[in-house]
Amino acid sequence: MRNELIIIGKITGVHGVRGEVKVYPLTDDAHRFLKLKECFLTDEKMKAQKPVNVASSRLDKGMVLLRFEGIDDRTIAEGLRGQYLAVNRENAAELPEGRYYIVDLIGLEVIDDVRGPLGKISDCYETGANYIIEIKRKGKKELLIPYLNDICYDVDIDNGTFKVRLPEGLYEIYE
Numbered sequence: 152m153r154n155e156l157i158i159i160g161k162i163t164g165v166h167g168v169r170g171e172v173k174v175y176p177l178t179d180d181a182h183r184f185l186k187l188k189e190c191f192l193t194d195e196k197m198k199a200q201k202p203v204n205v206a207s208s209r210l211d212k213g214m215v216l217l218r219f220e221g222i223d224d225r226t227i228a229e230g231l232r233g234q235y236l237a238v239n240r241e242n243a244a245e246l247p248e249g250r251y252y253i254v255d256l257i258g259l260e261v262i263d264d265v266r267g268p269l270g271k272i273s274d275c276y277e278t279g280a281n282y283i284i285e286i287k288r289k290g291k292k293e294l295l296i297p298y299l300n301d302i303c304y305d306v307d308i309d310n311g312t313f314k315v316r317l318p319e320g321l322y323e324i325y326e
Contacts, residue, residue, distance in 0.1 A: 156237040170222040174215040259313040
């Protein structure tokens, strides 16, 4: 089941005394925040969601500065630290062919050509050079694999599968 909310940023602090928050963008295009009108404040697991309207937005040194309608005090804004910003899927940026939202990859069954099912994707994060896929395995430690076309060759969101060809020696490191 696809989640209808997509996380696009995390509130890391406040800026000034008028309720502006600093947002670390969790999207490839921070400029998308400049057009943002409405979003949701949520926790990392997206359990609690509160709709908010964006009163103003601007970019500053790799961060996004946002002010929400009804929040014009530093103390109130400070209470938002650590929360995430999410948008409805229909308001999310359209991805090119072969690109996926991380939330859609979480939970997919990872199947290796040689070893068969390895486990399920539990996380995906960027290292700078590329993304890393974290695979949760029953009774074993997590398996980390680079998200590269030579390794990860077939993503089927509808059927819940993520097919890989692990390079020689990678699997053995985790055994």
